[in-house]
Amino acid sequence: MMQWLPEDVSPYGGSIDALFYFIYYITAAAFILVTALMIIFLYQYRRDDSRRAVYTHGHTGLELVWTIIPALVFIGLGLASKSIWEEVKLNVPETDVEIRVTGKQFNWEVLYPGPDKEFETDDDYQVDNDIHVPVGKPVRVFLGSKDVIHSLFMPNLRFKQDMLPGRQIEAWFQANKAGTYEVPCAELCGFGHSGMKGTLYVDTPEDYAAWYDKRWPPAETNGGDASAAETTEEVLAGGAVMDAETMPEPEAEPAATEEEAESAMEGAADSAAQEATE
Amino acid sequence: MSEAGAAAAHDAHAEHHELGFIRTYIFSTDHKMIGRQFMFASILMLIVGGLLAMMMRWELAWPETAVPFTSWISEPFMYPADEDSTVGAVEGLSEFVDPFPGANFAKSLGSVGGAHMDPAFYNSVFTMHATIMIFFVVMPFMVGGFGNFLIPLMIGAGDMAFPILNMLSFWTAVPATIMIVYSFFVEGGAAAGGWTMYATLSADPTLSGVDxxxxxxxxxxxxxxxxxxxxxxxxxTTVVNMRAPGMTWFRMPLVIWSLFVTAILLLLALPVLTAALGMLLFDRTMGTSFFMPGGGGEPILWQHLFWFFGHPEVYILVLPAMGVTSDILSTFSRKPIFGYKAMAFSMIALAFLSWIVWGHHMFVSGMNPVLGTAFMLTTMVIAVPSAIKTFNWLGTLWGGNIRFTSPMLFALGFVSNFVIGGLSGIYMASTPVDIFIHDTYFIVAHFHYVVAGIIFGMFAALYYWFPKIFGRMMNETLGKVHFALTYIFFNCAFFPMHFLGVAGHMRRIYNPLQYEFLHDIQWWNVFITMSAFCLGLSQLIFFVNFIWSLIAGKKADKNPWEANTLEWTAPSPPGHGNFETTPTVYRGPYEYSSPLVKEDWLPQDRKLGPEVVTASQ
Amino acid sequence: MPRGSALAAGLPASQLSTHETPEALVAVPGYGGGPPPPSIPQPPVSNARMGMLMLIGAETMFFAGLIGAYVVFRFGSPVWPSGHLYLPVGITWVNTGFLLFSCYTMWKAMRCIKADQQQPFVRWLAITVLLGSIFLGVQGFEWVQLVHDGLTISAGMYGATFYTLIGCHGLHVLAAVLWLGIVLLQARRGKFSQQRAIGVEICSMYWYYVGAVWVVLFPLVYLN
Known part of the structure; x- marks a missing residue:
């Protein structure tokens, strides 16, 4: 069973896997104990009309034992989980690699901020299903969604985070081994949910630099104008990679605009509601 | 029993007039008939839900091949199969299918009336499988069926407190059932958002394509x-007010405790779902946006409301099976239940704690990580009462004189599956581990061990009380064969799902071969599917036994299992008003092998004279 | 039978279950010639009352769900227009008065039937029905005005929460008025008396409850 945990290439995956094994040993021991006792009792105390069953209504001491021992085990597990959870969720390392991944039916829309490290500027690069990150560096990722709830799942990174429409969630990951990894969607998102996946390219420093320089040639740092031709190249090279512009608009868009139009009449109330989602 | 209740029981007896067919079998106010109606309705729905599962399993084992016997389903859902679309035709599939025994059989079967499943229809299928199994099988069978049948009989009442309300309860469930089945046949098909119906997918018809x-x-x-x-x-009301004289709270059988606690959970949890469903319906039809961020709504609010109902719902489903198991283990171990009060209080504890653990369904939903820790800790706490119950069941077996009847076997099967389901729950309770296994087959394995494991409780209850419900015995041999096959194939079908989940296999995907990292484990999917088919086929034994026993089973005595509780003092099946005379209760429900009497059972209503004590010296 | 006999019967006290202690055996008739089983007295809360209490419990959870959602939206929004901006708070104050006064008249009606005063009982009931109907009428009029002014259920979160919460309450008042109307008809035919007042009583419980919900909703939705 164990060898099927996908290969872990993340900094904290080791802790998660260790906790998994820890729980595995505890539950396996509990399972064996209970099952063995059950089988022994079933055999030992099978029907025998020459004797009577033991007439007892319980044993407070024993019951206390099997209340307190599981309680202690669970508290221990809780504490162990808490520290690893905080390591994963709360101790976000400093980094200068940032990307934005937005789910939409049924693709990941990946946005790179470009050399100016700012999103929504001219040198941004947007592509579908194609995540390039450097190996061994923490990556801050901003997750959102255009329509329904998706969940970005990177099994090898022990990473999974739902993406909510109308909200941006900040998370981080780090891949310590170069290679390509599949990035499926883990939350039911509609008829195309199955098969919604992207590719995570964990590049060696050289490969990453090559990819980066190709995207943003060092000569023209603000080369937003050059990107059109290169996008085509990227499409051809990447095979399955689709350009964002060629994608059909998600179906949610017209509905949302309609609602906005409708609700525009509701002046103050509406603008308040709109702001709430930002 | 209250005087009013006693009088009612008496009246019912005194009247003796024959009710017409409609009043007896259709619009009956007799709790026993209503219980039977619920049981039959839910068994019918069990067949529907089971067949949906079979379609799903076929799709997962041999994705995008023709599913046999489905060509009658119309076009947007199933597409006619062409010549070369049976198993193995899809490129790269043969290598996974061929090495496995049964592949050839499956291949030939796919050509029998086979059709291709549309991915959107697959979503409908698993959504409806879960909805039907939870709301239209387990709940009506255990709560509606056995709750109705057992509560008055086991507390010594003539009927429910509100018989007409009881009838209405069934006849309100009928249109709901018809509607859920009918939803398959409307344009766009049935709901396809998963049984959890997460917004925004569910809140805007254009997003899921299902209107x-x-x-x-x-x-x-x-x-x-x-x-x-x-x-x-x-x-x-019935449990609080209608108990027979001497039936104190702590002389109630644990199955009544479980149904009582379940009823409280139902009473308080379902209205929250109703509120959430109302808002969802407004979003879908009236143009509001409670769950649509475009209009200021909050998709995650649906999850909070849904799981605030949803977690108590899990205990609504499982508690009655726990109660049934407790009763049956004690009866057939010929031994008092181990730690009666601990059992009752642990059920109450489960009920209370189930209100504060809902967030453990949402660790990766984007909820505040600090809240995640809090919900993890409450979830760890709720595991304790479950552990107590398990060990007390073991304690009940210890030193017993165990009779391996079919209800006993199913009850033991329930315990064994509940242990696995409970232990696998610990993985998800741990927030960091849940990051990885959330929304994978590990979860699917877990909740099938718990919720589908309830089917063992259902069968245990049915085999145990069948003589009381229908006045005839079920065939023991067939029952044991049914148990053995069900137990083996259940575990073969659901245990390997843990392995899939550990490998990262997502749930709710219709073609695992779209993902390269799942190719190596696809043969487990084939294995699971074969086991699931065998599990389904094994149920034919049950249906044969059930129908045959209904018609021609051996006539049952009043008390075929030599059990203590009050229902066994009434005739099999009990008539209108249940008891010839209102029973008086002298002791707890589990006085088996009591030293006070020669036999190894001592019914709750048996009056002991001093001479009995002398004789037992 | 005295406590000693059970022990004399060769049973160590520890073997006797907690469910069948020697004391319990003594109380059991026929066992040692004790008194007849203490028949459980009339339950402290009758079936009908208990059923109504539980309905009220369930309704509370229902409104808790809706109010919870309202609070999330209300306090999650940086700007939320005050009720005075859209809603006719003045009229609703008066309307609240009607509903609360109807709870008082309901209480008076209950007092009268408990004292077996049929005529004033029917009169107070009729006044209650009238007040309830006025409340509904004013609400309906208010809604027509609001929709006319552009506040519809689909016009943003403000309208959605307003109509859902107030509408659900309105439906409950409507149900209560209809029920009370039936009770009033029965009362006029003299169906209720000092001893047989349960039908009115559970209806009055529901009536008070509907009023109580309004006391929560009115400040929450209108006055802020």
């Missing part, structure tokens, strides 16, 4: 909520 079907889903559950509310009010 009327999902509206019907919502309305059906709203109606079912009303039905459950009526049932819950009835059960609680």
């Amino acid at each position: 009327t079907g999902a509206d019907l889903w919502v309305i059906s559950l709203l109606i079912l909520g009303v039905s459950s509310l009526m049932g819950a009010i009835n059960y609680i």
